Amino acid sequence: MNAVVDVTDAELLAELAPVGLGWRESGHAVLTGPLYRLAADCDQGFATVAAAFGAEPEQHPAMIDARELQRVAYLESFPQLATFPVGLDPADLDTFAGRDPLDADGAVRLTRTAPVRELLTPAACYHLYPHHRGERLVAPAYLTTVNTCFRREKYYRPLRRQWSFRMRELVCLGGRAEVVAFLKRGRDAVDALCRELDLPIRWEVATDPFFRPAQNPRWLAQRLRPTKHEATFGDLAIASVNLHEDTFGAAFDITRDGVPASSGCVAFGLERWAYALTRRHGADPANWPDVAAAARVAGVAS
Amino acid sequence: MNAVVDVTDAELLAELAPVGLGWRESGHAVLTGPLYRLAADCDQGFATVAAAFGAEPEQHPAMIDARELQRVAYLESFPQLATFPVGLDPADLDTFAGRDPLDADGAVRLTRTAPVRELLTPAACYHLYPHHRGERLVAPAYLTTVNTCFRREKYYRPLRRQWSFRMRELVCLGGRAEVVAFLKRGRDAVDALCRELDLPIRWEVATDPFFRPAQNPRWLAQRLRPTKHEATFGDLAIASVNLHEDTFGAAFDITRDGVPASSGCVAFGLERWAYALTRRHGADPANWPDVAAAARVAGVAS
Numbered sequence: 239m240n241a242v243v244d245v246t247d248a249e250l251l252a253e254l255a256p257v258g259l260g261w262r263e264s265g266h267a268v269l270t271g272p273l274y275r276l277a278a279d280c281d282q283g284f285a286t287v288a289a290a291f292g293a294e295p296e297q298h299p300a301m302i303d304a305r306e307l308q309r310v311a312y313l314e315s316f317p318q319l320a321t322f323p324v325g326l327d328p329a330d331l332d333t334f335a336g337r338d339p340l341d342a343d344g345a346v347r348l349t350r351t352a353p354v355r356e357l358l359t360p361a362a363c364y365h366l367y368p369h370h371r372g373e374r375l376v377a378p379a380y381l382t383t384v385n386t387c388f389r390r391e392k393y394y395r396p397l398r399r400q401w402s403f404r405m406r407e408l409v410c411l412g413g414r415a416e417v418v419a420f421l422k423r424g425r426d427a428v429d430a431l432c433r434e435l436d437l438p439i440r441w442e443v444a445t446d447p448f449f450r451p452a453q454n455p456r457w458l459a460q461r462l463r464p465t466k467h468e469a470t471f472g473d474l475a476i477a478s479v480n481l482h483e484d485t486f487g488a489a490f491d492i493t494r495d496g497v498p499a500s501s502g503c504v505a506f507g508l509e510r511w512a513y514a515l516t517r518r519h520g521a522d523p524a525n526w527p528d529v530a531a532a533a534r535v536a537g538v539a540s
Numbered sequence: 541m542n543a544v545v546d547v548t549d550a551e552l553l554a555e556l557a558p559v560g561l562g563w564r565e566s567g568h569a570v571l572t573g574p575l576y577r578l579a580a581d582c583d584q585g586f587a588t589v590a591a592a593f594g595a596e597p598e599q600h601p602a603m604i605d606a607r608e609l610q611r612v613a614y615l616e617s618f619p620q621l622a623t624f625p626v627g628l629d630p631a632d633l634d635t636f637a638g639r640d641p642l643d644a645d646g647a648v649r650l651t652r653t654a655p656v657r658e659l660l661t662p663a664a665c666y667h668l669y670p671h672h673r674g675e676r677l678v679a680p681a682y683l684t685t686v687n688t689c690f691r692r693e694k695y696y697r698p699l700r701r702q703w704s705f706r707m708r709e710l711v712c713l714g715g716r717a718e719v720v721a722f723l724k725r726g727r728d729a730v731d732a733l734c735r736e737l738d739l740p741i742r743w744e745v746a747t748d749p750f751f752r753p754a755q756n757p758r759w760l761a762q763r764l765r766p767t768k769h770e771a772t773f774g775d776l777a778i779a780s781v782n783l784h785e786d787t788f789g790a791a792f793d794i795t796r797d798g799v800p801a802s803s804g805c806v807a808f809g810l811e812r813w814a815y816a817l818t819r820r821h822g823a824d825p826a827n828w829p830d831v832a833a834a835a836r837v838a839g840v841a842s
Binding site for chain 1: 562564566568569570571572573576579580596597598599600601602603605606607610615616619620622623624625626627628630633636637641642645646647648650654655656657658659660667671688690692694703704751752
């Protein structure tokens with residue numbers, strides 16, 4: 239594998255601002271001009287790969303009912319990542335409106351809030367399982383969705399680690415062997431795509447970022463029997479393949495041949511692909527690869 | 541104008557569920573299958589119209605710094621609409637993790653939260669003005685962006701009134717006459733598009749949904765001198781053209797010929813277009829119009 243030269247955030251911003259990278263210190267990127275088109279091309283490419291799997295596209299909301307996430311104990315496992323969408327109590331708006339809405343530090347002086355029942359989408363695929371609740375699959379289902387995802391982190395870095403970012407996922411619901419075969423094909427598709435894009439990646443076993451991992455039996459289970467593999471560019475994961483076993487099938491009553499369905503996903507972080515492609519091929523758009531063409535090759539190869 | 545037959549939410553869901561409408565009672569639509577493709581075609585169509593204006597696409601985050609919105613006193617004017625993204629205090633996660641995260645009613649039992657400094661995007665174009673802060677325009681700038689927008693409402697209706705929805709905007713920053721001419725062209729483009737789509741609309745003078753409007757001088761100003769016109773299908777606004785005068789130019793130090801720039805926007809609510817097209821042409825995708833072709837005609841006409 240070719241060496242990947244690390245870069246500071248300041249260097250990255252200086253290089254990529256002229257091609258359309260903006261950055262909000264609170265953890266959000268703005269994409270315009272060539273970099274906007276590169277990220278759009280990447281997602282179009284991932285959609286092309288998904289279409290080669292016969293995946294049906296779905297568009298899901300920006301937030302999800304906390305009760306649905308609790309069916310897989312999300313808030314016990316990842317409370318540090320959660321962002322909650324909060325509105326003011328409609329019966330107490332006068333209190334809010336009666337004083338300066340911001341404090342001297344620029345923080346909102348919230349008054350009484352309405353009950354909080356949702357989380358902003360933490361990963362694109364969480365929406366799919368409750369949406370397919372109760373289905374009796376007679377063949378594996380292939381689905382794809384792209385969404386803005388939200389994760390609170392200790393620190394943020396442009397394109398590499400953001401509070402909000404775009405994630406495209408390709409998901410299979412089916413029998414365990416079908417899902418395992420899907421993940422193999424998905425990993426091959428990522429390999430083919432990276433080969434076409436001349437993007438050096440390595441596959442590494444990974445675990446999800448559990449809160450207090452050593453005390454969480456699910457983290458221990460992931461350590462003992464790896465279910466998550468990440469495609470890393472340098473030390474940055476740009477895609478992952480994940481075997482959920484029947485966690486979601488059991489939680490949402492989805493069956494295949496009379497038993498809880500297994501599921502698995504292949505996930506792509508769009509801003510991270512824009513990072514990797516510009517680190518690999520430089521900041522001049524003239525040298526950027528044709529992502530659509532690469533995706534067609536990768537789709538065929540998978 | 542042809543009559544637009546009203547429909548209850550239950551009727552709408554029964555008609556459109558088979559073509560891909562899902563609904564979360566908390567105010568969010570899920571789009572799959574034909575309806576997903578119709579909404580995607582609509583946005584592609586609006587992007588085609590935007591391209592005919594030479595508009596540069598920009599991708600902005602899902603949230604915006606409250607201090608930026610306060611430069612135009614957003615929270616005084618629309619506190620009832622605001623949704624704030626809230627994370628737990630990282631120093632107090634153990635308290636949250638030490639008990640059941642939901643109450644018996646399914647609401648999240650929040651513990652101490654981190655300071656709140658952002659609002660979830662209330663309208664797609666708000667991001668553009670701080671992003672172009674300090675620019676000295678020597679020609680009008682045409683921009684376009686699509687984003688998920690968030691508005692708390694007293695009640696929600698599938699496709700018609702949602703907590704989260706998609707909005708495409710086309711924006712001009714420039715001299716006042718340039719912006720007025722742009723809004724005229726934008727309105728003509730909406731007319732041409734609706735003609736091609738056989739979608740009966742009426743233009744109506746409107747005001748923004750101010751909190752305590754009678755006490756807000758900005759609402760009074762809008763009443764005296766209309767700056768907002770909505771294209772309504774039945775009683776539903778599916779697009780609007782808005783003259784901001786120099787509100788944003790002055791707030792964000794954007795000038796044209798040495799004076800604060802004027803701005804104006806043409807906004808499209810994607811779910812509402814899916815509603816209007818399916819009310820007009822029925823639930824059978826075979827009868828839906830070719831939105832891309834209609835948009836090309838509308839782009840040329842404008």
